Amino acid sequence: MSISIFKQALLVLSHESRSRTPQRVNTWFKWLAPGLSVKRWLLLSAGGVLITSLGLAIWTKLTPINRLIQFLIDILEKITIIVPSYISGPIVVIGGVLLILWGHTRSLGAITEVLNPAGDEELIDMLLAHRRLNRGPKIVAIGGGTGLSTLLRGLKTYSANITAIVTVADDGGSSGRLRRENGVLPPGDIRNCLAALADEEKLLTELFQYRFHAGDGLTGHSFGNLFLTAMSDITGDLERAIAASSKVLAIRGRVLPATLSDVRLWAELSDGRRIEGESNITKANGNIVKIGCIPENSPALPKALQAIEEADYIIVGPGSLYTSVIPNLLVPEIREAIAKREVPRIYVCNIMTQPGETQGYTVSDHIRAIDNACGGKQLFNAVLMQRKTPSANALTRYALENSHPVFLDREAVVLLGRRIVLANVMDEDKNTALLRHNSQRLARVLLRWYSRAQS
Known part of the structure; x- marks a missing residue:
């Protein structure tokens, strides 16, 4: 009963995900949507670059630099007449550099706010860590x-x-029950490894490791085991189920069966007994010879x-x-x-x-x-x-x-x-x-x- 509930929920989510798959063109247009708090600061940075270039032109007395912007040329000529170039040039350069720094800071701040809502790490530190880990x-x-x-x-x-x-030889506990009742490969060890590799997703990790203490048929099962079992049934095998779960947990690396x-394990003991089943081997309390x-x-x-x-x-x-x-x-x-x-x-x-x-x-x-x-x-x-x-x-x-x-x-x-x-x-x-x-x-x-x- 519990597995079917998870299956239905995951099927709905997967259907919605397929129906909302955006095309590449739509992705580009999303950058034009209002409220992203990125475009304005990028434009400000571009303005800063332009002003800095003009300031350098004034400073080095290369005005006019472009007859297509005659209006700006006239303004620059008046500035150079009123204020000497060795004064006005550095002032405009400084102003342009400040605009560049301001625009870049706000741009990176907006991106960091999305990538790291908690704000406990700078974007540059995240990028450096990402580069180091991938190397x-x-x-x-x-x-x-x-x-x-x-x-x-x-x-x-x-x-x-x-x-x-x-x-995938585990046959005890929650994994063993799911293996016997649903005919799936045991997910317990895989669940533990996925949780261990999760990238600072504490809440999701706790959810994946959560073990039910009440409920008809749920007692003793962990959420992660039920999730992997349902995903195995939906995707067709445990490998695809692990790949989907890895995305949910944002794990570093990958887990493979x-x-x-x-x-199914078997062991021969020194007293002649042959024990079958991973959980039974340890319980037999004998000396394993093979x-x-x-x-x-x-x-x-x-x-x-x-x-x-x-x-x-x-x-x-x-x-x-x-x-x-x-x-x-x-x-x-x-x-x-x-x-x-x-x-x-x-x-x-x-x-x-x-x-x-x-x-x-x-x-x-x-x-x-x-x-x-x-x-x-x-x-x-x-x-x-x-x-x-x-x-x-x-x-x-x-x-x-x-x-x-x-x-x-x-x-x-x-x-x-x-x-x-x-x-x-x-x-x-x-x-x-x-x-x-x-x-x-x-x-x-x-x-x-x-x-x-x-x-």
């Missing part, structure tokens, strides 16, 4: 869950050329492959090893495309082990798990690890959940042919002792390493 490296970030969205939130301050490749196939997906050879999204082929920098993780990071690499074309690239590639290892997935794992164990899932291919040449140990309070809190810091076994990592990047990229909540990667510090370290790797 940033082409980054491909691969993963899912909260780890990838945390990374993206920091990366977007350094580059607008970001492509997030996200897993690794595949449009209905992928992981795969159904169908086995899902085709990759062509745009995802293109992004990898054009990337300057590839980042894998952070996120749940077996249920967020590896599922993307189970798509054969994705891992093969990454393996072919010679650009800097780095894996961001988790800070803590995860019960049900990586209990007792070291850094080298994380690397081996990825290598094994990729058929022995080495998809990255460096690994980023947290340097500082969490506080005793945090260690105690996580120990109660059978979670511990991921141990850095240096020799084993070096033998696996990976460079080690150590940095303090952790945030610790003093009240809850919750540990997370710090978006800005993580992005800053990753970009610094990329710069060094390029040199």
Whole structure:
């Protein structure tokens, strides 16, 4: 019921948008419409340019300069007779320059008021930031869950050329319900990444992340999940739905699913059990010895492959090893495309082990798990690890959940042919002792390493 309401609303909006598509000629005529507060100041600037030119003509005694404007010539000649040229010339020049500055200031002010209604940033700063971000490296970030969205939130301050490749294997929570009831690909991880890349649209981001707490059939669903599900049904697939949502949120970069196939994870545990379903793997609380997906050879999204082929920098993780990071690499074309690239590639290892997935794992164990899932291919040449140990309070809190810091076994990592990047990229909540990667510090370290790797 809730999905159909969203579909009807979006269909109406899309119909209105098509019927009001302006032609190129109409767009030009819009600039002549009254009330824009732009034309008058542009005309004032043009007048200032003209007066400045005339002032220079007076100053250099080149009058008359144009017989077609005889009236102005006569005035200029009288001015030069009454007031010496070395006085009248500079005065007119100064007046013209002031008019130019005034007109340009008001023109830019009118444009800035439209582009930045809040007025918290100058237009020149916006233009410089836009230029800097669009000159940033082409980054491909691969993963899912909260780890990838945390990374993206920091990366977007350094580059607008970001492509997030996200897993579509999620089958729990709101995403799982929509997947079972509507037959759509799970939108949850994609929604988180879109919100993370949103360009300072706080209200829209909060709306996209809003989760319903009441209502028949709505409880537990997020608005963003319902929106993406409705858009998928209207546009025909999740890729087009993401593109439409990206425009609404004005995101920096883009978010792409690794595949449009209905992928389902499976895992074999050390006790012989075979578990199917992403949400069931962690709940099984066993030691994973092998992981795969159904169908086995899902085709990759062509745009995802293109992004990898054009990337300057590839980042894998952070996120749940077996249920967020590896599922993307189970798509054969994705891992093969990454393996072919010679650009800097780095894996961001988790800070803590995860019960049900990586209990007792070291850094080298994380690397081996990825290598094994990729058929022995080495998809990255460096690994980023947290340097500082969490506080005793945090260690105690996580120990109660059978979670511990991921141990850095240096020799084993070096033998696996990976460079080690150590940095303090952790945030610790003093009240809850919750540990997370710090978006800005993580992005800053990753970009610094990329710069060094390029040199």
